[in-house]
Amino acid sequence: AGRTPLLKVENLGAGYGGMPVLHEVALEVYPAEMVALVGSNGAGKTTLLRALSRMLPCTGSIVLNGQELAGMTPDEVFGLGLVQVPEGRQLFDRMTVQDNLLMGGYRRHDKAAVARDLDKMYALLPRLAERRRQLAGSMSGGEQQMCAMARALMAAPVLMMVDEMSLGLAPVVVDQLMEVLAAIQRDGVTVLLVEQDVQLALSGADRGYVMETGRVVHSGLAKDLIDDPAVQQAYLGL
């Protein structure tokens, strides 16, 4: 309340080849928050992420740090610090862990800061430090997800958007990744967590937005959403 949002989306519409998918989407993300964007398969979450990173044309307004993103290219948006951890990780499989991380920082000019951040990533994720010379594609799914998040962090994001982090991973691995995300948030990075696993995302987030068929249908504090009978019935199997 009273604070300026880092990201403010208003009246956003987008679709594919004239077929509308998103309708009047509005959401806000405040600095240092973790916000969950949840909904079933096909609700439009990935489409929203594509619109935010300007990979898909849209109508309406997307303001990041006071700047309107509407007319920008994906590269310009990335340069402003809106960085995605894509669904399916999309690592450079035949490059080492370290080279993947360095790719995340390729746009940054302050190479000393990049080197410091690399050390920081290895301190945060000792598993990646041990495997820095290993080819990314030869690691486990959980390790690859860690690598994808670390690569995104190497870009020094102002907002890190994580798409379907838990997909295909064992619950114990997902729990570890949620702890990593919490540590990332404590370090001051703002996180938008996009998940089909509603329980998981709401349990880790400060606030949440629930999407159905291209619209935001519920929003609020994550703990209130978990207690909301409509959300429980539709998504939490209660």
Ligand code: ATP
């Ligand atoms: P998931 O988590 O399964 O990706 P989602 O909530 O991210 O689900 P979207 O992938 O954004 O949902 O899909 C929303 C709607 O847009 C769906 O009806 C889908 O069929 C449609 N859609 C997605 N991508 C395309 C595309 N490239 N061309 C046409 N329609 C698409």
